Amino acid sequence: MIQRVTNVERFYRSCLPVLTVVFFVIGSFPKQVFAHEPVFSIGPETIFEGGWGIETEFEFDDAGDGKTSTLHYEILYGLTKDLSLTLEIPQVLRSREGHMTEDGLGDIMLRGKYQLFRRDTLGAQDKISAILGIKFPTGDEDAKPRLGTGTTDFLFGLSAGHESRTWYRFATLRYFLRTKHDGFGPGDKIFYDVTIGYRPWRREYLQWDLVGLLEMSGEYEFGSELGGKTVRNSGGNTIWLGPSLLFSYRNIMVKGGIQMPVYQQLKGNQEHNDFRTVFAIEYHF
Amino acid sequence: MTVKKITIFMFLVFFGLVGLVSAAVEKVTLRVDGLACPFCAYGLEKKIKELEGYKSFEVFLNEGRVIVGWRQDKLLDLESINEAVDKAGFTLRGVKGSFLGNLVKEDEKIFLLLDGRVKQRFYVYEPSKVKQKAEHARKVEGSLQAFSKTTRKRLEKLVAGRRTVRIVGPVHSYRDPNRPMALGIEKLTIRESFVGVLTKEKGRFFLVVSEPTSRRFSLYESRKLKLISKKAHKLEGTDSAFSKAMWERLEEILTKKKTVKVVGEVHAHREKELGAAIGIEQLEVVLPSEAAKSKKVRNENEEK
Numbered sequence: 001m002i003q004r005v006t007n008v009e010r011f012y013r014s015c016l017p018v019l020t021v022v023f024f025v026i027g028s029f030p031k032q033v034f035a036h037e038p039v040f041s042i043g044p045e046t047i048f049e050g051g052w053g054i055e056t057e058f059e060f061d062d063a064g065d066g067k068t069s070t071l072h073y074e075i076l077y078g079l080t081k082d083l084s085l086t087l088e089i090p091q092v093l094r095s096r097e098g099h100m101t102e103d104g105l106g107d108i109m110l111r112g113k114y115q116l117f118r119r120d121t122l123g124a125q126d127k128i129s130a131i132l133g134i135k136f137p138t139g140d141e142d143a144k145p146r147l148g149t150g151t152t153d154f155l156f157g158l159s160a161g162h163e164s165r166t167w168y169r170f171a172t173l174r175y176f177l178r179t180k181h182d183g184f185g186p187g188d189k190i191f192y193d194v195t196i197g198y199r200p201w202r203r204e205y206l207q208w209d210l211v212g213l214l215e216m217s218g219e220y221e222f223g224s225e226l227g228g229k230t231v232r233n234s235g236g237n238t239i240w241l242g243p244s245l246l247f248s249y250r251n252i253m254v255k256g257g258i259q260m261p262v263y264q265q266l267k268g269n270q271e272h273n274d275f276r277t278v279f280a281i282e283y284h285f
Numbered sequence: 286m287t288v289k290k291i292t293i294f295m296f297l298v299f300f301g302l303v304g305l306v307s308a309a310v311e312k313v314t315l316r317v318d319g320l321a322c323p324f325c326a327y328g329l330e331k332k333i334k335e336l337e338g339y340k341s342f343e344v345f346l347n348e349g350r351v352i353v354g355w356r357q358d359k360l361l362d363l364e365s366i367n368e369a370v371d372k373a374g375f376t377l378r379g380v381k382g383s384f385l386g387n388l389v390k391e392d393e394k395i396f397l398l399l400d401g402r403v404k405q406r407f408y409v410y411e412p413s414k415v416k417q418k419a420e421h422a423r424k425v426e427g428s429l430q431a432f433s434k435t436t437r438k439r440l441e442k443l444v445a446g447r448r449t450v451r452i453v454g455p456v457h458s459y460r461d462p463n464r465p466m467a468l469g470i471e472k473l474t475i476r477e478s479f480v481g482v483l484t485k486e487k488g489r490f491f492l493v494v495s496e497p498t499s500r501r502f503s504l505y506e507s508r509k510l511k512l513i514s515k516k517a518h519k520l521e522g523t524d525s526a527f528s529k530a531m532w533e534r535l536e537e538i539l540t541k542k543k544t545v546k547v548v549g550e551v552h553a554h555r556e557k558e559l560g561a562a563i564g565i566e567q568l569e570v571v572l573p574s575e576a577a578k579s580k581k582v583r584n585e586n587e588e589k
Contacts (some may be wrong), residue, residue, distance in 0.1 A: 123321055250323070
C-alpha cells in the first residue's frame with residue numbers, strides 16, 4: 001500500500017505539468033465542439049436505452065522486435081439511457097517477440113459506463129461519465145509471448161466530453177488496477193487521453209458524415225513486482241499522438257487511426273514503441 | 286347502371302367517407318436539444334419508430350428539429366413522445382403540431398375537435414394572448430379570455446359555420462391525463478371543398494366552379510408549391526406547381542371533361558386580377574349525381 005502511494009505520487013510529479021497544460025488548452029476551446037468516441041480512448045457516450053452495438057476492431061502494435069495484431073470483438077448494450085455495458089473479446093491474431101510467435105484468445109473485459117452528467121443544448125451535448133471495468137484472466141499467461149496477464153484486473157475512470165455539430169473535445173482519465181498472481185504483479189497503469197475533433201461538413205441525418213480527430217493518449221505504467229521486488233526493466237511513461245477518422249452513415253461507423261509515440265521514458269531496458277494503428281467497424285441496432 | 290359504374294360509385298363513396306374522417310393529427314414537429322451527429326440520431330429514429338402513432342420520421346440536425354408523421358387512427362400522446370426522446374438520450378424542448386378538425390364550443394370554451402378515426406380534443410388559445418408558463422394559463426385556455434377580440438370573432442364564425450380548419454401551433458399537455466391538451470393557434474387556415482370542371486389556359490390549370498357563383502381558381506399542389514415563395518403565384522397552374530403524377534392526372538381529367546371535387550386551402554392574392562388559388566390536398570372525379578349532392582349540401586349549409 002505504501003509502495004502504491006509512492007508510485008502515484010511519482011506519477012503525478014512527472015505528469016502533472018503536462019496534464020495541466022493539456023486540460024487548460026482543451027478547456028479554452030470554443031463552445032462549438034464534437035462527434036463521437038475517440039478511436040484510441042473511451043468517450044463519455046452511452047448508447048440509447050435498449051440499443052445494441054457490435055464492433056470489430058483490428059489493432060496493430062509495433063514495438064521494436066515485438067509486433068502484435070489483434071482483433072477485438074465488442075458487444076455493447078444500453079441498459080438505460082445513462083448506463084451501458086460493453087463486453088470486449090480480444091483475439092490475438094499474431095504476437096511476435098523476437099523469434100517467438102503466438103496467437104489465441106486474450107483477456108476478456110467487461111466494462112460499464114454510467115453517465116453522471118448531461119447537458120443538452122441546440123446541436124450540442126456536454127457529458128461526464130464514470131467508467132468501471134473488470135478484466136478476466138482468459139488469455140494464456142504461459143504462452144510465449146504471453147497472451148494474458150493471468151490476473152483479474154480492474155478499471156476505474158472518468159470521461160468528459162463536449163460534442164457539437166462542428167467540433168468535439170474529450171478528456172479521459174483511467175486507472176487500471178492490476179492484481180498479483182503466482183508472486184508476479186504487473187504494474188498498475190494510468191491512461192490520460194485528450195482528443196479534439198472537427199467536422200468539416202455539417203451533414204444531415206441519412207447522409208455520410210466525416211469527422212477528423214487528433215488524439216493524444218498518455219500511458220503511465222508502474223513497475224511490475226516479482227517475489228516482492230520491483231522488476232527493473234518495467235514501467236515508464238509514453239505519450240502517443242496521431243490522427244483518426246470517423247466515417248459514418250446512419251447506424252454504421254467506420255473508424256481508424258494511427259499514433260506515434262511523441263514521448264517515451266521507459267525504465268530499464270525495454271523495447272521502445274514505434275507506432276500503433278486501429279481500424280474498426282461499428283454497427284448500432 | 287352497369288357493374289363498372291356501380292364499382293366506380295362505391296369506390297368514390299368509400300374515398301368520400303375517408304375524406305370526411307380525415308380530421309386528424311397530421312404531423313408533430315419536435316424541438317430536440319443535443320442532436321450533435323447523424324450517427325447519434327439513429328437512437329432517436331429507433332425510439333420514435335416504436336411509438337404507436339408513428340408514421341414517418343425526418344430529422345434536421347442543424348435546426349434541432351424532428352418531424353414525426355402521425356397515424357390518423359392514433360391519439361397524440363405527448364408523454365410517450367417525451368419518453369422516447371429521453372430514452373434516446375436527448376432533451377425535448379417543445380412540440381408543435383399540425384391538426385385538422387372542427388372548432389366546437391362547449392361550456393364557453395373553444396376546442397379543436399378531431400372527429401376522425403380517433404376522437405381527440407384540444408383547448409385552443411392564442412399564444413400572444415396567453416403565456417404558456419403563466420399560472421393562470423391553465424384556467425383561461427379555450428376560454429374567451431385566451432383570444433384577442435378579432436380572433437374570438439373569427440373563431441366563433443368558424444364554430445357556427447362548422448368549417449374544417451387546419452391549426453398549426455405549439456401543443457402541450459397537463460399532468461391530469463383526462464384534461465385535453467392545449468393548442469396554440471399560430472396559423473389557422475380553412476380547408477374547403479369545391480366541385481367544378483378543369484380548364485387549361487396558356488399552359489395553366491384552373492378550376493371553374495359554377496355554384497353558388499361562377500368563380501375561377503388557379504390550382505397548385507400544396508405538397509409541391511410552398512406559398513412562402515414570393516414567386517409562388519407565377520408558378521400556380523403550371524407544371525412546376527404539380528408533381529408529375531398529379532400533372533398527368535389533371536391532363537387526363539381535362540381530356541375526359543370530368544367533374545372534379547377539389548379539397549384544399551384557399552388563399553387570395555394581393556393582386557385582385559389573379560383571383561384566388563386552391564392548394565390541392567385531395568382530388569376526386571365525381572359523378573354528376575355526386576356533384577348534385579354536393580350542390581345540395583352546399584345550399585343547405587348556406588341556408589343554415
